[in-house]
Amino acid sequence: MQSLLVNHYIILATILFTIGVLGVLIRRNAIIVFMCIELMLNAVNLLLVTFSAMHNEAGGQVFVFFIMAVAAAEVAVGLAILVMIYRNVRSVDINRLNRIRW
């Protein structure tokens, strides 16, 4: 019987990352673009945890922990900015956000 390889997880993380890139490129709703960035972060997290398990080393998991903390701060400020943009422009369509001025 075939056993679970590290390569399986690398390919899975690659697929998830690519889907995130695709979402960023193809969608126009800024919130969904933001969510796809979260997806990409998670793909990288999965990879780090895989290598942490491979080397039996907790360092990678600490990194993932920090990425999660940074993601939380990033989402908090990013969504606040998005809400402000919506209040001023009445839209979160990134094609219409190309001329944000003060």
Place this chain on the structure above:
Amino acid sequence: MSTPADYLPIAMMFVVASGFVLFTIFVTHLLGPRRKTEVKLEPFECGIESQENARMPFSIKYFLVAILFVLFDVEIIFMYPWAVNFKDMGMFGFVEMLIFLSLFLVGFTYIIRRGALKWE
């Protein structure tokens, strides 16, 4: 030491719990009588008449509280591994956490001073 197999009971519990919910929803649709009068189809809101679309826009004040919740939520999560290792790390870990928390306290006083949590 623990292996993924140790979590099998939890996974089984999830399967049984969601299976029960799906089962009951499905069976009540199958067995229950169908009376589709207007009153029956109305959403139930504890006897109060329903007002408008459930997804109506609401005040931005809730949003600020939600953002601050996320930030302090992560702070608390940082304290779990610290609490588990509290005795091993002794004074060093304590001072470390004190610096961390004092920085958060600065932010907290800022939030209070700015009246961000005030609910007029």
Place this chain on the structure above:
Amino acid sequence: MTLPIFYILAMLSVFCALMVVVARKPVHSVLYLIACFFTIAGHYLMLNAQFLFAVHIIVYAGAIMVLFLFVIMLLNLNLESEPRKSVIARVAAVSTAGLLFLVLLAAVKSAEPVILDTSASGVGLVRHVGLKLYNEYMMPFEVSALLFLTAMVGAVKLGRKEATHS
């Protein structure tokens, strides 16, 4: 034993991730992303990262995605149908993503297979991750508090500006 579980979880992850991109309504996208995060949490459990499993569910599914849902409700985007990008832009996006995938896959292909040992290991337990975090990674830990301080100030500034206007 672990390989079938991996395949099931991986298929669910990829399916949910694709639905995030494909779904028309933003609320559906958020719900699919939450489902995707739960499957990724399942992967963490398989990789013996029990602490990260809990943190992932609490932070991502419990806090971040709720915030996303909140914003979508706040902006009342559920009825607004999002206009699509032009055909050329979409073709370009898909081909760019496809090429990126091929490049990454080509890089992985030359790697020799390593068997992943998912048997008993205490690496992912709260105790071990915590020891590493509070000894070796002490500096990033303290700096992250500064980051949160900035995030708090930024969020309060951005959130309060509206109230002073009206």
